[in-house]
Amino acid sequence: MYRQAVITFIDILGFKHLISTSTFEEVSQKLKTIRRLSDVDDQTDGESFEPKIVQFSDSIIRIRPLDSKANKESRYGLMFYEMLDLVHMQGELINHGICVRGGVSIGDVHVDDQTLFGPGFVRAYELESVYANFPRIVVDPALIQQLRKDKRLASTHNTLADEFAYISKNIRRESDGIYFIDYLRSFQTEIDKPEDIPVFFRNHKELVVKNVGGATQLNPVSAKYLWMASYHNSVIHEFNEEFWKREELEITPKEVPMLQSVEV
Incomplete structure (x- = not known):
């Protein structure tokens, strides 16, 4: 039943x-x-x-x-x-x-x-x-x-x-x-030690960069990790910049060229 x-x-x-x-x-x-x-x-x-x-x-x-x-x-x-x-x-x-x-x-x-x-x-x-x-x-x-x-x-x-x-x-x-x-x-609030939170975000960043960093064309795989990169950065931008070294954890266009803005 x-x-x-x-x-x-x-x-x-x-x-x-x-x-x-x-x-x-x-x-x-x-x-x-x-x-x-x-x-x-x-x-x-x-x-x-x-x-x-x-x-x-x-x-x-x-x-x-x-x-x-x-x-x-x-x-x-x-x-x-x-x-x-x-x-x-x-x-x-x-x-x-x-x-x-x-x-x-x-x-x-x-x-x-x-x-x-x-x-x-x-x-x-x-x-x-x-x-x-x-x-x-x-x-x-x-x-x-x-x-x-x-x-x-x-x-x-x-x-x-x-x-x-x-x-x-x-x-x-x-x-x-x-x-x-x-x-x-x-997940940040579930981590016991505050100092482990940046470690978690570095792991997430490394996973994204490893899988999409060299991509220059959109395909089913790169699209998935490009979404992860955007999601990652949106959460990073919510950090208190004085407490977290945001610039070290953010995924940059240099690391993922497909994040490059169309603005010149």
């Missing part, structure tokens, strides 16, 4: 290239890292505070049933914690040189030991494959709207206004109107 759930579909970028250019051991190690940082646990059934997680090839599916045992006993802020988990996952994967894209939605789904299907799963996959386009996890507007209607998505301890305030810290609306997980801004 179907159960209504928050469903996230995540795809690892560059997996085909990794397969074709790496040894079995290298691919296996990457998948183990992704599995660990995605909190994939074969014992998790989705009834606790943790989601049910399924991994196959380069895809990860996360399922949080609204009627889970944990959420029935104490509404813990199901939507907020899924957003926060995705912030952690993306941030940690960046530190390992791995980019992902995905979609998170709400809908009916069925999952057991052998099958996974349902309109909610199809919608999450559609968000990833059609609308994400870049290394971002798209948040379905329907999920945001449903938060106003379904108390099972929110915490017992918060007002609706509080819940929206907490969730808004983890998502951002792009210029194209699409909401996505704002991992660069949000």
